[in-house]
Amino acid sequence: MVAGILSRFRPFLLIGAAIVIWVVVFNFGLLALDRSSALAWLPDRSAGIGYILESRDRVSGAVTAYRDGNVAADRPLAAVIGISDVREGVRLEVLSKDMGERWRFLGVAGAGAGMPAVAEQAAILTDSDLRPDVAIIGFTPLDFIDVSKLRQGDAAVAETQSVKDRVRDTVRDGAWIVRRRADISGWFDTTLLGVHGQLQKALGGADAKAPADNPWRPLMRTLGVEHYPADFLRKSLNRLRLSGGDKIETYSQSGAAKVAGDLIRRLQARGTRVVLVEMPLHPWLRDTLPAGVSDLIAARLRQESGSPNLTILNYSDRVSADGFIDLVHLNTPGGKDLSGLMAADLDRLNISTFNPRPIATK
Numbered sequence: 001m002v003a004g005i006l007s008r009f010r011p012f013l014l015i016g017a018a019i020v021i022w023v024v025v026f027n028f029g030l031l032a033l034d035r036s037s038a039l040a041w042l043p044d045r046s047a048g049i050g051y052i053l054e055s056r057d058r059v060s061g062a063v064t065a066y067r068d069g070n071v072a073a074d075r076p077l078a079a080v081i082g083i084s085d086v087r088e089g090v091r092l093e094v095l096s097k098d099m100g101e102r103w104r105f106l107g108v109a110g111a112g113a114g115m116p117a118v119a120e121q122a123a124i125l126t127d128s129d130l131r132p133d134v135a136i137i138g139f140t141p142l143d144f145i146d147v148s149k150l151r152q153g154d155a156a157v158a159e160t161q162s163v164k165d166r167v168r169d170t171v172r173d174g175a176w177i178v179r180r181r182a183d184i185s186g187w188f189d190t191t192l193l194g195v196h197g198q199l200q201k202a203l204g205g206a207d208a209k210a211p212a213d214n215p216w217r218p219l220m221r222t223l224g225v226e227h228y229p230a231d232f233l234r235k236s237l238n239r240l241r242l243s244g245g246d247k248i249e250t251y252s253q254s255g256a257a258k259v260a261g262d263l264i265r266r267l268q269a270r271g272t273r274v275v276l277v278e279m280p281l282h283p284w285l286r287d288t289l290p291a292g293v294s295d296l297i298a299a300r301l302r303q304e305s306g307s308p309n310l311t312i313l314n315y316s317d318r319v320s321a322d323g324f325i326d327l328v329h330l331n332t333p334g335g336k337d338l339s340g341l342m343a344a345d346l347d348r349l350n351i352s353t354f355n356p357r358p359i360a361t362k
Contacts, residue, residue, distance in 0.1 A: 051087070051109075051110025051111045051121075051220075052110055052120070052121075052124065054110070054220060055107075055108045055109070055110055055121055055124045056124050057215075058106060058107060058108060058215045058217075059106070059108060059124050059125055059128045059130055059215070060128070060215075061214070061215030062077075062106050062130055062215040062216075063128060063129050063130050063359055065215060066130075066357055066358060066359045067129075067359055071104070073356030073357055074356075075101070075102055075103055075104050075354070076102075076103050076104070076133040076134060076351045076354035077103075077104050077106065077130075077132045077133050077134070077354070077355075077358045078103050078104070078105050078106070078132060078133065078134040078135070078136055078346070079105075079106045079107075079108050079125055079130075079132040079134070079135050079136065079272075080092065080095075080105055080106070080107050080108065080109060080136045080138070080219070081108045081109060081118065081121055081122050081125065081135055081136065081137045081138070082109045082118055082121065082137060082138035082139065082279075083109060083110055083111055083112050083113075083117050083118055083121065083143075084109075084110075084111050084112075084223075084329060085138060085139075085140055085279045085328045085329055085330075086109040086138035086219070086279065087107070087109035087110065087111070087219045087220065087221065087222075088219075088221050088222075088223055088325065088329040088330055088335065089138070089279060089280070089329065089330035089334065089335045089338055089339075090107070090109070090138065090219060090335065090338065090339055090342070091218065091219075091335050091336060091338075091339040092105040092107050092216070092217075092218050092219060092339075093218050094335075094336055094339035094340060094343065095339050095342060095343050095346070098339070098340055098343035098344070099343045099346065099347050102347075103134075103346070103351075104216060105216065106130075106132065106215060106216060107217075107218070107219040108121050108122065108124060108125055109121060109138070109219055113147055113150055114142075114143050114144075114145065114146070114147045114150070114256055115139070115143045115144060115256035115257075115259045115260050115263075116147065116256070116259055117143075118137065118139065118143060118260070118263070119259050119260070119262075119263045122135075122137070122263050122266075122267070125267075126263075126266050126267065126270065129359045129360040130358060130359055130360075131270050131271055131272065131355060131358045131359060131360060132272050132358055133272065133273065133351060133354040133355060133358060134272065134273045134274075134275060134346075134349075134351065135267045135272045135273070135274050135275070136275045136277055136342075136346070137260075137263070137264075137274065137275070137276050137277065138277045138278075138279050139260070139276065139277070139278060139279065140278065140279050140281060140316075140328050141245075141251065141278075141281075141289055141293050141294065141297060142240070142245065142328065143256060144251050144254045144256040144257060144260075144297055144300075145243055145244070145245055145250055145251070145254060145256070146250075146254050146255060146256065149243045149244050149245075149250060150243050152242070152243060152244075153239045153240065153241075153242040153243030153244075153245075154239065154243075156242040156243075223325055223329055225325060225331075226325060226331040226332060227324070227325060227331065228325055228326045232326065233282065233284060233326060233327055236326060236327050237284060237285070237288050237327070240285075240288060240327075241288070245288070245289065246288050246289065246290060247290060248290040248291075248292065248293060248296065251290070251293055251296055251297060251300075252296060252300075257297070257300035257301060257303075257304045258304050260301055260304065260305070261300075261301065261303070261304025261305040261306070262304075264276075264301070264304075264305035264307065264310070265305055265306065268305075268307070271355070273311075273349075273351075274305075274307075274310065274311070275311045275312075275313065275346070275349070276298075276301060276310060276311065276312040276313070277312075277313045277315065277342065278294060278297075278298075278312065278313070278314045278315060278316050279315060279316070279328065279330075279338075280315050280316060280317070280318055280319035280323070280324075280328075280330060280334065280338055281316045281317070281327070281328060282321060282324045282326070282327045282328070283320075283321050284321075284327065285327040285328065286316060286317060294314060294316060298312050298314075311349070313342070313345050315338055315341060315342070318337070318338070318341055319334045319337050319338055322334070323335075323337055323338075
């Protein structure tokens, strides 16, 4: 009887086995080609270098636009700086629209961990000839956990993993499509922007520059989902605790505030007004962080930067859980909510004087 059943399903089993074999072979082929010229068209965003190149392209494009007189000198220039929480959460188009197009926004946000990664993005700006009127630096308390502690947390998580979880993670990490999904998403977004721009030009649209080449284009979102499973959030909180993120000493002893203070001073020395933005936090994360951590970080930022009146806008509790992908990254509705709040607060800064040509003179 069993033999008869197997005989009936044998063609389907053979087809299934063939599909599995081809998937494995295809995956290994993609892994082998991953760093070759054959896949050079796919930007390496998930590793961070792609975001660096993206930000450099935006900054250099802005410098060229101002130097060549291709943009009207009719409004302040604001640079939005940060890592993935800023990149996924801040909608430049919403900021611009809600502020009545009175400011021009340039996104300089990539990927990484901690304040050193934020400073790396900002260095693209400070190493350039661009002199924005305002620099908006987004952060979360997690950026003030030393990277060494985050690595300790990762190691502790690995030690507590079950065999099943380790096998699952190994298989997942070995799948090319999973490893490069952020890159693929970014490539699709860029390609669609380019197609949109070409259509605009072909139809006689007013924008003679393709959006994909426009330095003022929206920040690139690459996570590609609206919500991660609750189990993922719980595991992230566990990693945070194992990194010491639930203890106030982790933040009071961190060297990240000095990194941020140095960055703020560099920007201010270039004539740029600095506005700090504490990004929204998922309610579970807010409940896990130690009491008073936001006040502690704000005090350290003002002390390390030598700016007692430093503007810090706190949105940590301004977005509900429905607005999050995970603990710190905002989804589509959450990003719109945050950007609307930011627009209202930035508008109240009342930047009445600005540099009509915010670039260094040659």
